[in-house]
Amino acid sequence: MSATYATTHNTTHTGSRSGSSANVIELDAVTRDHGSPPVRAVDAVSLTVARGELLAIVGPSGSGKSSLLNLIGTLDRPTSGRARISGHDVSTLSDAALSALRAHRIGFVFQQFHLAEGTSAVDNVADGLIYLGVGLSERRRRAVTALTRVGLGHRLTHKPNQMSGGERQRVAIARAVVGDPPLLLADEPTGNLDQKSGTSVVELLHELNLAGTTVVVITHDVELAERLPRRVTIRDGRVVSDVDSRVAS
Ligand code: ADP
Ligand code: MG
Numbered sequence: 061m062s063a064t065y066a067t068t069h070n071t072t073h074t075g076s077r078s079g080s081s082a083n084v085i086e087l088d089a090v091t092r093d094h095g096s097p098p099v100r101a102v103d104a105v106s107l108t109v110a111r112g113e114l115l116a117i118v119g120p121s122g123s124g125k126s127s128l129l130n131l132i133g134t135l136d137r138p139t140s141g142r143a144r145i146s147g148h149d150v151s152t153l154s155d156a157a158l159s160a161l162r163a164h165r166i167g168f169v170f171q172q173f174h175l176a177e178g179t180s181a182v183d184n185v186a187d188g189l190i191y192l193g194v195g196l197s198e199r200r201r202r203a204v205t206a207l208t209r210v211g212l213g214h215r216l217t218h219k220p221n222q223m224s225g226g227e228r229q230r231v232a233i234a235r236a237v238v239g240d241p242p243l244l245l246a247d248e249p250t251g252n253l254d255q256k257s258g259t260s261v262v263e264l265l266h267e268l269n270l271a272g273t274t275v276v277v278i279t280h281d282v283e284l285a286e287r288l289p290r291r292v293t294i295r296d297g298r299v300v301s302d303v304d305s306r307v308a309s
């Protein structure tokens with residue numbers, strides 16, 4: 061694990077939420093326009109997520125969830141406003157620095173799994189370490205550990221087409237966490253799963269969070285969102301509510 065992208069410690073320690081090194085995500089009036097004429101997919105969103113949180117970003121189709129995920133995941137830069145991820149201002153980093161930040165600090169899980177079909181579970185997961193410069197045998201060793209962690213120690217050499225949807229998503233989650241990223245982003249992780257597999261994937265995300273990973277789940281599924289401690293609801297690109305059941309209001 062490189063120290064390059066270790067959390068930047070703020071020297072001022074103001075104690076406020078803004079600028080604190082304890083925050084993994086700090087969005088300040090972030091806007092993202094797509095296309096021409098521009099469509100405002102994310103509209104002046106301010107959102108702070110502290111290290112160790114587990115939250116849902118919930119909203120209907122077209123509300124801007126994936127656009128927001130792309131900003132949080134540093135796959136995209138804001139049109140305006142400021143996005144700080146792991147203490148780094150996304151607007152000021154080069155593409156190469158953003159790639160390195162992603163490789164070291166962020167794991168992604170998508171609705172469509174995005175696994176290589178003809179490749180074993182171990183090698184699918186081992187691929188998650190390529191950008192960290194880890195050698196093949198060490199990648200495989202860590203992949204076995206990650207697969208065991210997600211309950212797939214008995215499916216190491218299976219290929220995705222020999223697995224259920226729930227198992228595939230577990231492989232995808234193992235790949236996302238094999239490099240121990242502090243932040244895990246999941247975009248509709250249960251969208252292609254039956255209810256039982258979906259529930260067990262959500263339980264797995266809870267377990268990863270309990271072990272210390274900050275987890276953001278993007279979903280249109282209000283019931284799923286209600287199983288998470290914090291729910292940020294977006295509509296038309298704007299945050300319309302932010303409910304945290306851990307804190308008494
Ligand atoms: P969600 O994930 O909640 O369905 P998206 O972030 O995908 O929402 O989309 C939000 C809005 O931005 C929608 O109106 C969508 O049509 C528009 N949009 C998203 N991506 C693009 C793009 N690349 N070009 C143009 N419009 C886009
Ligand atoms: Mg989406």
